[in-house]
Amino acid sequence: MFFLPQNIDDYIVAHSEDEPQILKDLARETYQKVLQPIMLSGPYQGRVLSMISHLKAPQRVLEIGTFTGYSALCIAEGMPNNSELITIDINEELEDIAAVYFSRFSENRTKNISITQKIGDAITIIPELEGTFDLVFIDADKPNYINYFHLVMQKVHSGSLIISDNVLWHGKVVEDLNPKDKSTSILLEYNQLLKEDHRLQTVLLSVRDGLTLSRVL
Incomplete structure (x- = not known):
């Protein structure tokens, strides 16, 4: 989903850090073998995630929604030595x-x-994880975003960063709501929740399909 003119988006990508070869290879294989390859973070958002990770240098990371591993690898780039990334996905085929x-x-x-890698329902897995996380990336099924958020808030500490993907949902968050569209309805509620939660400092970025950064106070 492009919210900027294609030529502007292309210019942004061309003047940002190049996509590493391993990610080019993963993207190519994903497009060849997997349904809905557009779910990949892609080269621009991937570089944004990498930059955030380098700035944060998180010792422990939790990712909800692995897909084929693109975003996890981007985040891993900025993690320090002897760090840990746990990624959850319900689709064992990937x-x-x-x-x-x-x-x-x-x-x-x-x-x-x-x-x-953990395979299964994140709603069940998250409460079983020990310790806290310095960075959490939420990029899974949209109807559960609020559920994930409440579970994640029990696994973070002051200074932790929560990144939420697809929060603009193809622009549907500013269109007339279809009563049958549960994903958009939940995302509208979720975005308001992040804005109003007094435990967070939140900014919504117009990166790709919307990326929200929330810092735990």
Whole structure:
């Protein structure tokens, strides 16, 4: 989804850091083998996630929604030595593709970054995770965003960063609401929740399909 003219978007990509080869390869394989490859973060948003991670240098990361692993790899780029990334996805059919690229990433890094894939319902898995996380990336099924948020808030600390993807939802958040459109309805409520939660400092960025950064106070 492009909210800017295509030529402007192309210019932005051309004048941002180049997409690493491993991500180009993963994107190519995703488009060849997987339905709805547009779910990939893509080169521009991927560089934004990488930059945020480099600035934050999170020791522990939780990702909700792995898909084929593109966004996880972008975030892993900025993680320090002996750090841990846990990524959850309900689709076991995509586990092997992501695993190949996670392994390739680890083999070509001097830093020790542990990437653990968990397959199943994030609603069940998140409460079972021990400790807290410095960065959380939410990019899964939209009807559960509010549920994920409440669970995640029990796993973060002051200074943690929560990143929420697809919060503009193809522009539907500013269109007349279809009563049958549960995803848009939930996202409208979710965006308001992030704005009004006194525990957060929140800014919504018009990156790709909308990316919200929320810092835990």
